[in-house]
Amino acid sequence: MAKPLSREELKKKRDQYMVPGLKHLYAEPPNFVRGKGQFLYDEKGEEYLDMFAGIVTVSVGHCNDKVLKATIEQLQTLQHTSTVFMTQPMVDLAEQLAKITPGNLSKSYITNSGTEANEAAISMARVATGRHEVIVLRHSYHGQSHLATSLTANHNYRQPTMPASGIAFAENAYCYRCPFKKTPDNCSLECAKDVERVIQTQTSGQPAVMIAEPIQGVGGAITPPDEYFQAVKKILEKYGVLFIADEVQTGFGRTGKHMFGISNWGVQPDMMTMAKGLGNGLPIGACIVTPEIADKAQKAVINTFGGNPVSSATAIAVIETILEEKLMDNAKVVGDHLIEGLKDLQKSFSIIGDVRGKGLMLGIELADPKTKEPLTQECAKVVELCKEQKVVIGKGGLWGNTIRIKPPLNITKQDADRCLKTMQKALESVSAVTAKA
Ligand SMILES: Cc1ncc(COP(=O)(O)O)c(C=O)c1O
CATH class of the missing domain: 3.90.1150.10 (Aspartate Aminotransferase, domain 1)
Known part of the structure; x- marks a missing residue:
C-alpha cells in the first residue's frame, strides 16, 4: 500500500x-x-x-474478523446484480430482519442508506393509507435527501431551499428542557398530547404517518419518558396514522438488552427503518413493514445497489455476531x-x-x-x-x-x-x- x-x-x-x-x-x-x-x-x-x-x-468493531470473512467471500463470489435479478444474500437478509424485528414486521425493502430507507418508508406509508401528511418531532434527524431534510427539525442540517410539503412538527420529549416547563415529578406527558394537538391544528386530521427516533441521535441522545411512545401510539391509532420507528441509530443492540430501541417502550411500530450498525460500515439500509402495508405497495420499485450481495452478506454476519457475542447484553x-x-x-x-x-x-x-x-x-x-x-x-x-x-x-x-x-x-x-x- x-x-x-x-x-x-x-x-x-x-x-x-x-x-x-x-x-x-x-x-x-x-x-x-x-x-x-x-x-x-x-x-x-x-x-x-x-x-x-x-x-x-x-x-461489532472495526474490521471484525467474522464480518470481514463474509464480506470478502461474497466479494470474491458475486458483487453485483441489482434488484432486477434475484439473489440469495438479499433474501436471506430480509428473512433475518423478519426474525429479529418485533411483532408482525416481515417484508423488507433493502436500500443503501438510512436516508433512502426513510424515503421508502414515507412513500409506502402514503401509498398504503392514501394520505399525504407526515408528523415528525422537533430536534429530529432523518437524513439528507430533499424529503429527509424536510423531516429533519434541526436548522443545522436543512438548506435554505423550499422544503417538502405536508410535514407537521410536534414537540419532542426533551425532559431536561421540557417545552411545557414540567419536571419529572409533575410530568403529565404534554409532549405526547402535543401529537394530538398537531394532528388537530396542523393537518387535515388525517395524516398518513408519524416518524420518530426512539432516542433522538443527532438531537443529542434525547430520551423520552417510559410512558411516552405508548401514549403517542394510542393517539396515532385513534386517527388511523401509521408509526415508523427510525432505528437508524438505535437499532441492532445499541440501546442495550433489546435488538431495537423502540422495544424499550414496549411499542409495536407499523414500520421500521434501519441502516448504520446493520452494515458495520458498509453502505446499507432497510425498511421493514407489515404484510398488510407491503401488499398495498405493489407498484414496481428498483434499486441499482440496494440489497447488493456484498452489503447483504455483511449485514447477515453482523446480525449473527451481535447475537452470538451477546453484544446487546454487553x-x-x-x-x-x-x-x-x-x-x-x-x-x-x-x-x-x-x-x-x-x-x-x-x-x-x-x-x-x-x-x-x-x-x-x-x-x-x-x-x-x-x-x-x-x-x-x-x-x-x-x-x-x-x-x-x-x-x-x-x-x-x-x-x-x-x-x-x-x-x-x-x-x-x-x-x-x-x-x-
Ligand atoms: C436517526 C437517523 N435517521 C436517518 C439517518 C440518515 O442515514 P444515512 O446517513 O445513512 O443516510 C441518520 C443519520 O445519521 C440518523 O441518525
Missing part, C-alpha cells in the same frame, strides 16, 4: 478538492488509516479509543457502567446539565448551571481535548452542546473507564477556564 499522506498534507488536499460544506468533527482532524475492534490508528500508528464508531455505525452492562461514571462526573462538574440515554447511546449535555444556556464552545473544546488524549467522542444536539458517546458494542468496562478518566481531565481544563471567565 502507498504511504499515507500526513494529516497536514491531506487537509490541504481536502480543501482543494472537496466541497466546503463537508465538515469534520474536529477543527484539526487526524488522518485515520486503520481500525481494529474499538481502536482507530492514524498515519503515524497512534492508537485512539473509538467511542463514537464512525457516526454510531461500527456496531451494551447494557457497559452502558450502565458508563452512566454511573458520568453521573459521578456530573457531581463534580456543574457544567454537566444532564446525563441521558440507554445502553451505549449516551448524551452529556453541557449547560450553564444557573441559566441552562447551552455551552457550545466548551463542548467542542472537550471533544478536541479528548482527541488529544487519543479518545474519540462525538458531539451533537441542536446547539452542539451535547457530548455523544456511542462506541462499538464490544467495548469493555476498562475502555469505558479510560473514556471517563479522559473526559474528567478535559472537563477540569474547560471548567477552569469557565470559572475564570
Whole structure:
C-alpha cells in the first residue's frame, strides 16, 4: 500500500478538492488509516479509543474478523446484480430482519442508506393509507435527501431551499428542557398530547404517518419518558396514522438488552427503518413493514445497489455476531457502567446539565448551571481535548452542546473507564477556564 499522506498534507488536499460544506468533527482532524475492534490508528500508528464508531455505525468493531470473512467471500463470489435479478444474500437478509424485528414486521425493502430507507418508508406509508401528511418531532434527524431534510427539525442540517410539503412538527420529549416547563415529578406527558394537538391544528386530521427516533441521535441522545411512545401510539391509532420507528441509530443492540430501541417502550411500530450498525460500515439500509402495508405497495420499485450481495452478506454476519457475542447484553452492562461514571462526573462538574440515554447511546449535555444556556464552545473544546488524549467522542444536539458517546458494542468496562478518566481531565481544563471567565 502507498504511504499515507500526513494529516497536514491531506487537509490541504481536502480543501482543494472537496466541497466546503463537508465538515469534520474536529477543527484539526487526524488522518485515520486503520481500525481494529474499538481502536482507530492514524498515519503515524497512534492508537485512539473509538467511542463514537464512525457516526454510531461500527456496531461489532472495526474490521471484525467474522464480518470481514463474509464480506470478502461474497466479494470474491458475486458483487453485483441489482434488484432486477434475484439473489440469495438479499433474501436471506430480509428473512433475518423478519426474525429479529418485533411483532408482525416481515417484508423488507433493502436500500443503501438510512436516508433512502426513510424515503421508502414515507412513500409506502402514503401509498398504503392514501394520505399525504407526515408528523415528525422537533430536534429530529432523518437524513439528507430533499424529503429527509424536510423531516429533519434541526436548522443545522436543512438548506435554505423550499422544503417538502405536508410535514407537521410536534414537540419532542426533551425532559431536561421540557417545552411545557414540567419536571419529572409533575410530568403529565404534554409532549405526547402535543401529537394530538398537531394532528388537530396542523393537518387535515388525517395524516398518513408519524416518524420518530426512539432516542433522538443527532438531537443529542434525547430520551423520552417510559410512558411516552405508548401514549403517542394510542393517539396515532385513534386517527388511523401509521408509526415508523427510525432505528437508524438505535437499532441492532445499541440501546442495550433489546435488538431495537423502540422495544424499550414496549411499542409495536407499523414500520421500521434501519441502516448504520446493520452494515458495520458498509453502505446499507432497510425498511421493514407489515404484510398488510407491503401488499398495498405493489407498484414496481428498483434499486441499482440496494440489497447488493456484498452489503447483504455483511449485514447477515453482523446480525449473527451481535447475537452470538451477546453484544446487546454487553451494551447494557457497559452502558450502565458508563452512566454511573458520568453521573459521578456530573457531581463534580456543574457544567454537566444532564446525563441521558440507554445502553451505549449516551448524551452529556453541557449547560450553564444557573441559566441552562447551552455551552457550545466548551463542548467542542472537550471533544478536541479528548482527541488529544487519543479518545474519540462525538458531539451533537441542536446547539452542539451535547457530548455523544456511542462506541462499538464490544467495548469493555476498562475502555469505558479510560473514556471517563479522559473526559474528567478535559472537563477540569474547560471548567477552569469557565470559572475564570
Ligand atoms: C436517526 C437517523 N435517521 C436517518 C439517518 C440518515 O442515514 P444515512 O446517513 O445513512 O443516510 C441518520 C443519520 O445519521 C440518523 O441518525
